[in-house]
Amino acid sequence: MGVNEVLILLLSFFVLLAIGVPVAYSIGLSSLFTLLVSMPSLPAVTTLAQRIATGLDSFALLAIPFFILSGQLMNRGGIATRLIDFAKVLVGRLPGGLAYVNILACMLFGAISGSAVAAASAIGGFMIPRMEEEGYDKSFSAAVNLTSATTGLIIPPSNILIIYSLASGGASIAALFLAGYIPGLLIGAALMVVAGILSRKTKVKTERITISRGLHIMLRALPSLVLLLIVIGGIVAGIFTATEASAIAVLYTFILAFLYKEITTRDIPSILLETVKTTSIVMLLIGTSMGMSWVMSYENIPQDLTSFMMGISDNPIIILLIINAILLAVGIFMDITPSVLIFTPIFLPVVTELGMSPIHFGIIMVMNLCIGLCTPPVGSVLFVGCSVAGVKIRQVLRPLVPMFLAMLVVLLLTTFIPSLSTWIPSLFGF
Numbered sequence: 179m180g181v182n183e184v185l186i187l188l189l190s191f192f193v194l195l196a197i198g199v200p201v202a203y204s205i206g207l208s209s210l211f212t213l214l215v216s217m218p219s220l221p222a223v224t225t226l227a228q229r230i231a232t233g234l235d236s237f238a239l240l241a242i243p244f245f246i247l248s249g250q251l252m253n254r255g256g257i258a259t260r261l262i263d264f265a266k267v268l269v270g271r272l273p274g275g276l277a278y279v280n281i282l283a284c285m286l287f288g289a290i291s292g293s294a295v296a297a298a299s300a301i302g303g304f305m306i307p308r309m310e311e312e313g314y315d316k317s318f319s320a321a322v323n324l325t326s327a328t329t330g331l332i333i334p335p336s337n338i339l340i341i342y343s344l345a346s347g348g349a350s351i352a353a354l355f356l357a358g359y360i361p362g363l364l365i366g367a368a369l370m371v372v373a374g375i376l377s378r379k380t381k382v383k384t385e386r387i388t389i390s391r392g393l394h395i396m397l398r399a400l401p402s403l404v405l406l407l408i409v410i411g412g413i414v415a416g417i418f419t420a421t422e423a424s425a426i427a428v429l430y431t432f433i434l435a436f437l438y439k440e441i442t443t444r445d446i447p448s449i450l451l452e453t454v455k456t457t458s459i460v461m462l463l464i465g466t467s468m469g470m471s472w473v474m475s476y477e478n479i480p481q482d483l484t485s486f487m488m489g490i491s492d493n494p495i496i497i498l499l500i501i502n503a504i505l506l507a508v509g510i511f512m513d514i515t516p517s518v519l520i521f522t523p524i525f526l527p528v529v530t531e532l533g534m535s536p537i538h539f540g541i542i543m544v545m546n547l548c549i550g551l552c553t554p555p556v557g558s559v560l561f562v563g564c565s566v567a568g569v570k571i572r573q574v575l576r577p578l579v580p581m582f583l584a585m586l587v588v589l590l591l592t593t594f595i596p597s598l599s600t601w602i603p604s605l606f607g608f
Contacts (some may be wrong), residue, residue, distance in 0.1 A: 183477045187212040187470075201513055202459075205520075206230070206466040209473045216476075226469050233468025234461060236344055237421055238351065242337050243457040244424030248431045249293045250449045250456075255435025257402045258300035261286045264399035267392045269370075276312060277373035280305045280319070281326040285366045288330015290405055293337070294551060294559045298327035302566040314377065317569050321577035322373050324563030325585065326366060328548035331514070332541065333362035335409050335427070338514055340420060341464065342540045345471070345522035349536045351420040352413045353608035357537050357599040361545060361592045368584035376577060401437075405430055414606055460515060467519030475523060484527045494532045498593055501525050502546060509550015513558065517547050534596070537608070541599040545589045549582060 191208035195201065206226070213222035252258070262283045269278035280301060288297035302323040309319040331338050334355030343351045408430060409423045418426065435441045441449070474480060487497055505525075508517050522543065529539045551559040554571055564571055592598050 183212050183215050184479060186215060187473065187477075195511070201516055202462045202466045205463075205470050205516055209466070209470040212473050212477070226473075229469040229472040230465040233472075234465045237419075238340055238344055239461070239464065241340050241421040241424040242460060243453065244421070244428050245335060245337050246293070246456050246460070247449070247453040248424065248427040249296045250453050251428070251431040251435050251441070252287070252290060252402075253296050253300045254441050254445060254449060255431060256438040256440035257290070257431070257434070258283070258287055259304060260395075260399045260402055260438075261290075262301065262304060263395045264403075267395050276305065276309045276314060277319075277322050277377050278370050280309065280322050281366055281369050281373060284323065284326035285329045285333060285362070286403070288327055289333040289335075289362070290330075290402060294327045294331050294548070295562050297330050298324050298559050298563045299566055301327070302563055306567045315577075316567055317573040318376060318577045320563050320567035320569050320574050321581055322369070323567070324552055324559050324574075325578070325581045326369050327559055327563070328551055329362045329365050331548050331551075332358045332365065332544055334358050335406075335420070335423065336544075337460075338518060338544055338547075339540065341515060342518050342522060342544065344464075345468075345519045346526055346536050346540065349540060350603075350608055352606075353537045353603040354540050355410055355413060355420075356602045356606060356608065357541050358544075359602055360598050361541055361588065364588045364591070364598070365545075365585055368588050369581055372580050372584045376580065401434055405434075463513070463515045464519060467516040470516075470520055471523050474520070480524045480527050483524055484531060487528050488531060495594070497528065497532060498534075501528065502542070502589065502593060505543060505546035506549060509547040510553050510557075512550070514544075514547040514551060517550075518543060535600055537603060538596050538599050542589070542593050545585075545592060549585050549589070552578065552582070 187208055190211045191204055194204035194207055199207070210222060210226050213226060216222075217225070262279060265279040265282040265286065266275075269275060269282055283301045283305065284297045287301055288294055302320070306316065306319045306323060310316050330336070336355070336358060339354040339358065340351055343349045343354060405427060409427050412418045412426070413420055413423050487500065490500070491497060505517075505521065508521060512520075522540075525543070526536060526539060530536070551557050552563075554560060560571065560574070564574055567574075
């Protein structure tokens, strides 16, 4: 590994970010600058372009635009309100009930849509004003909403787990999906505990729901919940691949949205346009990140980093704590997609050397980076959550701290108790 190449890669990347260059362009340009040290300009440009194109040449990546489209249909198709009503039936009567409803609804909607931003927007747009009406502090409501929205990236189906599968060189998508259930539910439970403690002094009205009305609400939400069974059940049973499942999810949500009469044919062009915009951003990030990953491999950075970290200590606990700390720091400054694509090839060899399963590490990595989505200066979910609530970031930081701590506790439990993420996949033979 040439020290000069590494310095050029890191310095150029962070300088470009600091001056406001978009992340995808920063990744691509810093990769190009690094290659220019090792080869002439024409081969460098050609090689990087080829690697970007090759990085996008994957059948598994077709699942991403389909899941994005199904998320858009869910967001506009009335599914969010039905899931909120369903959550009210389950936990709405508890002390601090609306906070629990917010968390559970975000978990359900995020899991179905696979998007933390969509969950924060759709659920927050409805729940935060309602919580404010009933006496909850707006900044607390925003903190509850945006932290719980990230569970949708851990509880399947999840686009980011598909991207991790690509970056890891072929980790089973079905196994990753199954591995996310227990950690995702634990995060939701931990957030509920914190929310219950923080809201114990808030005097709120409780809405009495009769058994007949509760059953009616649950039946209304059932078709939305069935989507999870279709997608995950079909993948695990081997009936279809993750990509085929994403197409089925689009068809199912499209029919559901029309049956709910929440969208019309006039809404379809705007939904498709929004899907194309989001997909193009994600794919550009994936392509340039795969290019940077190849550059780092070309410079032997992953191999040398593995030797360096194993030289620091042979204690797996120390190594895993260091990796977690680095990933938490990365999540503060980088979006989750490029972070997964860039740092998976770097850290996966290290944890493999320690005997860790790639499935286990994938969940740990995503959990770390989900925390980063809620932190400034790059946290996309933080910005969406604050925008929906109409509060400034500094107002949300105080209630966010205990929720961060709860997420960190679950992260450490998942890191050092591998069965939390590997038990369910092992039941299905993964």
